[in-house]
Amino acid sequence: GENVEQHPSTLSVQEGDSAVIKCTYSDSASNYFPWYKQELGKRPQLIIDIRSNVGEKKDQRIAVTLNKTAKHFSLHITETQPEDSAVYFCAASTIISWGKLQFGAGTQVVVTP
């Protein structure tokens, strides 16, 4: 089955700096890669996703890149703000089974003012 590895486990950045989280996956059939943000005690919320027919996608300060050949994808947050502090999860799935996501272990991002 699919295995998703996520690095780093913790990331501390100064406000205004950029943050990058990297994930690798094992199943070449995976073609849907969402990113979720989870604040303490809250539900995971989708912040951006990318499908395998796209190499990069941006939404304001957030961008995701996908390298299918190398089986890795990354989340980039620019101009970080204190409200970006949370745990971020990457995930992978196939189009056929979108309801079955394989999550990474998560990255705790701390943005210090």
Next chain:
Amino acid sequence: DAGVTQSPTHLIKTRGQQVTLRCSPISGHKSVSWYQQVLGQGPQFIFQYYEKEERGRGNFPDRFSARQFPNYSSELNVNALLLGDSALYLCASRSDYTGELFFGEGSRLTVL
């Protein structure tokens, strides 16, 4: 529009007991998935249901079971509870149009 709703939000059980968790998907969503999230880890897939049929099962023992009703709501049942079943149980519904998965706030189960 209401999001995914789950009940109860918190519950405490003792080892060996049984628990039933409930989920109502977003209106119009026919797919419901269940995930277990142990503290400090990512969610782990348990079940997926679509149109009342099981479409996927994760690596969980037979003590875990689920079903989906005609109105697309769902129940997750866990029998013979173990201490290790203590976790946040998340329900998610999926849009047929975008494929996006929307999570509920979860049911936090503590097994003593």
